[in-house]
Amino acid sequence: MKHDDIVDGRPQLSDLAKAAGVSLATADRVINRRKGVKERTRKRVLEVAHEIGFLSSADAERYGRDQPMNIVVLLPAGTNPYLRLLGERVKERVGRSGINEPILRCYFIEGFNAGALAEGLRAHSAWADGIIFFSIEHPVVREAVVDVLAGGTGLVTIVSDLGNVPEIQHVGLDNRSVGRTAGLLLGRLASSSQGAVALVAGSRHYRTHSEREAGFLSLIDEMFPNLRVIGMREGHDDSAENYRHTLDLFEQANDLVGIYNVGGSSSGITRAMREKNRSSLVFIGHGLTQDTRRALLDGTMDAVFDQDPDILIDRAIRCLTEPLIRSRQLKLDIYFRENLP
Missing domain, CATH: 3.40.50.2300 (Response regulator)
Incomplete structure (x- = not known):
């Protein structure tokens, strides 16, 4: 609760500002712990707040300690x-x-x-x-x-x-390592050593997404040279965009064996997979949430990478x-x- 509320029998913020000889805005910044007040002024306002009963002794002691960030x-x-x-x-x-x-x-x-x-x-x-x-x-x-x-x-x-x-x-x-791990899992789990694999991302403007892409590509090239990587689709972590991209991927590659979503909103991809009965695809994504948990349980997703x-x-x-x-x-x-x- 901010300390500018009017309470019967207690000084108001305007009373504190007048008693301390500061503006109402300065008193507000001190009491609500905002930046822009000199330390000497802050201490003076707190002293007066205690003297006139605006702050209790316990509150004044807590406010007097180092100001939290x-x-x-x-x-x-x-x-x-x-x-x-x-x-x-x-x-x-x-x-x-x-x-x-x-x-x-x-x-x-x-x-x-x-x-x-x-x-x-x-x-x-x-x-x-x-x-x-x-x-x-x-x-x-x-x-x-x-x-x-x-x-x-x-x-x-x-x-x-x-x-x-x-x-x-x-x-x-370490997102390059994360991408390589995804490539290793997908390559090992794929039903065939040949075929197409696809990448879906939020945007390459996120360094984390471009680094995961680079790691994935390097691992596939190194260990699974017979897998063909389809260029990354940017879905902006939007479920509807990811859904449309996935349907396009099904049309583009009849030999698609796996998808790695380096970003979020995997529900669009799993929706397309369920509609087209493509549960045999390997699908790896990020973020353990209610939708990805459900996809793991029903077998639509194979693995989810997570940061607590x-x-x-x-x-x-x-x-x-x-x-x-x-x-x-x-x-x-x-x-x-x-x-x-």
Whole structure:
């Protein structure tokens, strides 16, 4: 609850501002732990808040400790079930965070739009001490990152990084290795050593997707030279687009033996497979969610690669609150029907 509510018998925020000799906006920033207040002013406002009874002794003591970080999490909007799950987990933390824990806010911005991401980074840096985000490989994003870092806001990328930017830690998988693992599984599980295999992605603008593609292609070329790789289709992690792409793949390649979805929203692919009775295909995808769990159970999917969302969030927050501790790559979880948690 914000401390600008009117409560009978207690001073209001305007009373605190007048007693401390500051503007109402400054008093609001101090009490609601926003940036933009000098430390000397912050301490003065808190002292007065205790003196006039705006804050209890216990609250004043907690506020007097080191101010927790303001952290914004920016996630791509869309129909990707894993991203929705990740957003739900962040919002759960928002509801239960204590007064001296990082203050979290979560926002969804237009997916695969570099301009929207750059604008979001700049806009939220006015409040945030740190921002956690999915990166898009684009010059306007890099320019925004430079500006935000120069303004003193820390940045951490999750799942998909920005490349060689030493000031930004990344929390995620070794995605080239992930792609090679998918290639190995698909090649071993395929019903034939010859035929076509297909790749579906969200977008190559996500480094994580292009790295998984590169790893997959290198493994297939190395170990399964008789498998023919059909060029990647970009479905923007949209179930309807992935559905249409899969139907096109069935028309394009009568000898299709497997599909690897390097991105999300696998439900569109499984829908097409069920409609066309193509359950004999090997299908590997990402993100253990309700739809992929069901697909594993009914045999439409063979394997799901996953990153634990809670560990992902924990590591990203720690990168901001303890920047001297370098994050390790996450462990890849691979689920089959028989080892579902």
